Amino acid sequence: SQELEQSPQSLIVQEGKNLTINCTSSKTLYGLYWYKQKYGEGLIFLMMLQKGGEEKSHEKITAKLDEKKQQSSLHITASQPSHAGIYLCGADRGGADGLTFGKGTHLIIQP
Amino acid sequence: KAGVTQTPRYLIKTRGQQVTLSCSPISGHRSVSWYQQTPGQGLQFLFEYFSETQRNKGNFPGRFSGRQFSNSRSEMNVSTLELGDSALYLCASYAGWGTDTQYFGPGTRLTVL
Numbered sequence: 001s002q003e004l005e006q007s008p009q010s011l012i013v014q015e016g017k018n019l020t021i022n023c024t025s026s027k028t029l030y031g032l033y034w035y036k037q038k039y040g041e042g043l044i045f046l047m048m049l050q051k052g053g054e055e056k057s058h059e060k061i062t063a064k065l066d067e068k069k070q071q072s073s074l075h076i077t078a079s080q081p082s083h084a085g086i087y088l089c090g091a092d093r094g095g096a097d098g099l100t101f102g103k104g105t106h107l108i109i110q111p
Numbered sequence: 112k113a114g115v116t117q118t119p120r121y122l123i124k125t126r127g128q129q130v131t132l133s134c135s136p137i138s139g140h141r142s143v144s145w146y147q148q149t150p151g152q153g154l155q156f157l158f159e160y161f162s163e164t165q166r167n168k169g170n171f172p173g174r175f176s177g178r179q180f181s182n183s184r185s186e187m188n189v190s191t192l193e194l195g196d197s198a199l200y201l202c203a204s205y206a207g208w209g210t211d212t213q214y215f216g217p218g219t220r221l222t223v224l
Contacts (some may be wrong), residue, residue: 035215042115042201043215088154090213097167098144098156099203099213 006102021074021105023089031092032072084109115204115216123222129190136204143185148199197223
């Protein structure tokens, strides 16, 4: 089955700094989702990418899907305490067994 | 538009009991998926319903079942609870066709003692 590898597993960043989270798939992605989760709560949808080379931004968060559609990156500019949480990437395998998720990246923002 | 709602939010059961969780999707969405989230396994797909029919099923034992009603609300049931069933159960709502964004509810935290 298709697996998603996220890196790093955890990240401690000083407030105001930039950071990048990566998500790598062993197979071509039909769709790649980024979600944010506060501990023990539901997932908040951030962005969905479908086309190779696609890039989307929302406020200070930018996500890209590489040309071969096997890797995505999430970049946060000028991090804030509100960015803290768990970031999850999810892959659509073409309508089969729901979304496959990575293990998540735990982001801590230090004031 | 109201988001995805799940009830109850927290549940404590003992081994051997059964439990029913409920999910109300976003208005107009016809598809609901269920996921189990644990610290060890992460998020795992349980099953997906579309227009009252189970469309896909993950690799979980038969103790896990679900259904969807004509108003798109969905329930999942776990019978003969085991300690390992303790998890956050999340449902996701989406329109139901194509590559469509899945919106998640707040989850139900199930603790099995």
